[in-house]
Amino acid sequence: MKVGDEELDALRELMNIGVGRAAAALNDMIGRVVRLNVPSVSLIEPDKAGAVVSSEHGRRLACVRLRFEGSVHGSAHLIFPSEGGSKLVAMLTGEEPGAPDLDSLRAGTLTEVGNILLNGLMGSITSVVQGRIGYGLPVYIEHSAENLQRALCAESDSVLLLARTQFFLCKGQAEVGGERVDGEITLLLGFDSLAHLIERVQQMGEEALA
């Protein structure tokens, strides 16, 4: 299976469509303009994921995980450094940030954010691969970077799609200014699932050109 820049670009577009839907859902909920952007996507073998996760996020990470199976199988994760997650929750709820720890209320809110984002993403993927996909419940986990790496590496027959994600929260309905929090979406896909997804993306590209 060849995954070149063209395929990665197509996957990035797919993810941007998905997070775009998620941004609309977040807009609805909080009454402020939320923009989500996926500036880059990379493909990594799981045993190399730890180096990226650890180096990018420091020691303590907040993660929302959604497992899925069917025409594609794997798991999707929304990952923030704990401080970033706490800041995002404070931005969405309008409360004072206070100490950066994620207590159970904030963890609940972050789980909903993960649910919205990952649902948006899976919605995009489902529209491409077609077929049925079944979902587990979104689960909130707080990990050290090392433990998260271990969890990702456990899926030996999988590949990791790593998407940098930027959250922009604007002031009220204004579309400029505001604050930003960076996180990551990772898609852990079985090799066959990735192959199927790439194949469908390529097919759709050819159909569009035809």
Next chain:
Amino acid sequence: MLLESGRVRFWNHALEEWTGISGEQIEGRPITDFFDKLREPKYVRRLENVFQRGAPLILSSQLHGQVIPCKLPGGEDRIQHVTVTGIPAAHGRFAALFAIQDVTDLTHRVRSYRKMRDEALDAKAELEAQTVRLTEAQHELERFVHVASHDLQEPLRALTAYSEFLEEDAGDALPPQAAPHLRHIRKEAARMQSVILGLLALSNATRTQLFPVAVDMDECLRNALESLSGPIAESQAQVRAEPLPRVLGVQSLIEEVLEHLIENAIKFRRPGLAPEVNIWCEASGDQWTFHVSDNGIGIEPRYSAKVFEPLFRLQSRADFEGSGVGLATCRTIVERHSGQIWNERRAPPGARICFTLPALVEGEDESAEGPYDYPYDRGQSG
């Protein structure tokens, strides 16, 4: 459970209790007949994902508060965290199974915890800021005492010297009452110099860098007695001591403590009675407790703490000379050695001053990194 049509398929007992709406009333009817909130587009759109794809849905308490508005018995809103899962239905679609968790109590506890935590963090920050301010103020004060003490000595020396010159040069030309006045001037200048030297010693005791090493207390005692040989001989004082151990500390500072305590025992003696000073020690955990007792005039129990304050004098200057900083200096030195010093109130007539110093464990490294307090001059050592 909610069907894609919006009608309620199942309403459990808990919801009956929370809402006061029975299953019979609501099942089969659109939920929006009872609860307007689920008409809102944001919920309709998100529920569509459940009905269409069976994707799960989370509605957190912080962002939504209540999804099924209802009250607690006390009238407070019941705060909810809601998880919705897709249950396969006909034609490849799904029904929505709502699991609604009451998180009212959890919410209150988390908010209380946050409040306590924030207050504790604020208090900690204020304490740290105060500590910094106090430390800076203390440094400033010590610098001032040291500089002022130095600067005051020169004029005092001049005062003493010129009063002597005046007495020598003027001689018989001075009126008869002039000579006692000049002697009084010199006496007061000498007293002031004694106070200044005492303050300087106290300042140095506070500022000297500590490099603790093994210190032989017997040697410290010998050196202190040698320094006091004059007053000992003059007062015919008897100083008796048991064998003393080795401790961890700074020798010159510990000698200073012993010197002050023995000097006080000699100075504050009863009229007509030769001073007797006894020194012994006892082990207490990782420290030694030293006792210096005498047969002098003693210290009234109510002044037991105040005597260790700088410039506090229990006796009038007319009766007993002194700067009033000796015991304050002892306290500073002992406390810098992580020890304590006190006047033993149960002592028989006379005074008994006790102080502790860290024991030296034999076989251990005989020098240790010291606490570096307010270094004044790196060339100056204890």
